[in-house]
Amino acid sequence: MTFLRRLTQDRKASVVAGLIGLLIGASAMAFATGGGGVWKSAPDPDRGRVEKIVHAYLMEHPEVIPTAKRRLEERNVTKTIDAHRAGLETPFGSAWAGAKNADVVLVQFYDYACPYCHVSNRDVARLLGEDSKLKVVWRELPVLGEDSAAAAHLSLAAASQGRFREFHDRLFAAGRPSASARDAAAKAAGVTAQDGRAFDAEIDSNFEIARALQVSGTPAFVIGDRFLQGSVGYDALKEAIAEARKRGSA
Numbered sequence: 327m328t329f330l331r332r333l334t335q336d337r338k339a340s341v342v343a344g345l346i347g348l349l350i351g352a353s354a355m356a357f358a359t360g361g362g363g364v365w366k367s368a369p370d371p372d373r374g375r376v377e378k379i380v381h382a383y384l385m386e387h388p389e390v391i392p393t394a395k396r397r398l399e400e401r402n403v404t405k406t407i408d409a410h411r412a413g414l415e416t417p418f419g420s421a422w423a424g425a426k427n428a429d430v431v432l433v434q435f436y437d438y439a440c441p442y443c444h445v446s447n448r449d450v451a452r453l454l455g456e457d458s459k460l461k462v463v464w465r466e467l468p469v470l471g472e473d474s475a476a477a478a479h480l481s482l483a484a485a486s487q488g489r490f491r492e493f494h495d496r497l498f499a500a501g502r503p504s505a506s507a508r509d510a511a512a513k514a515a516g517v518t519a520q521d522g523r524a525f526d527a528e529i530d531s532n533f534e535i536a537r538a539l540q541v542s543g544t545p546a547f548v549i550g551d552r553f554l555q556g557s558v559g560y561d562a563l564k565e566a567i568a569e570a571r572k573r574g575s576a
Contacts, residue, residue: 403552404551407539407548408551414433414465414535415431415463417485418465418528419487420487421464421485422461423454423461424457425461430460430574431460431550432460433465434464435466435532436464436544436545437468437469437474438497438498438503439473439477440543440544442545442556443498443557444498444501447494447495449560450563451495452560453563459571465532466482467544469543469544473502475522475529476505476522478529480511481493481494483520487518489517492514492516493511496511541555543555543556549567550573551573554566
């Protein structure tokens with residue numbers, strides 16, 4: 327899709343949003359004048375007029391519906407992110423890297439058994455190396471079986487002992503998070519295993535936030551007000567960071 331065509335569709339979607347706003351406004355006026363907070367049973371002429379305008383416009387420009395739907399979904403995602411931002415951006419122990427007082431925070435949900443997370447780990451490391459104002463927060467989301475869960479618990483132990491990044495990178499470099507790979511990564515990073523039940527609350531919290539965001543798998547990212555699902559790649563992550571930075575300075 328060309329930039330001009332997308333711009334035209336975005337403008338049309340804005341018109342639809344404005345018309346729907348008029349519809350909502352007319353409804354609110356009818357409610358306010360209905361007496362006692364009860365909706366009037368009689369038809370509201372303003373509402374009916376606006377409904378006809380919206381219907382006629384959508385019949386003439388059906389191509390704007392996907393754009394309007396996308397905008398609505400983005401607004402809903404932003405509301406969900408805002409509601410959970412503290413839980414998203416507050417790291418567990420040392421499960422973070424980058425600038426302490428960052429202007430943009432990248433949150434990644436991941437699973438050590440996920441091959442796409444291996445790829446994304448390199449992309450995130452590259453971004454950290456290039457961007458001195460970026461902060462990355464990692465959140466465990468073990469969805470791929472017992473090895474994933476065991477690796478997540480050991481990773482949280484590493485985070486609680488201030489050794490997260492050493493363990494994290496070593497285990498990803500090992501490939502599958504088998505028992506031998508976990509033990510080797512923990513030994514090399516100087517991590518002492520702890521009772522996994524001590525970290526169940528953290529993992530449960532991550533799953534709760536992930537469900538609210540409708541995360542369908544790993545990796546998944548939250549950057550500013552944007553949610554990105556899957557191994558979207560270095561360029562997409564960098565673009566989202568730039569967009570979040572631009573909005574933050576506006």
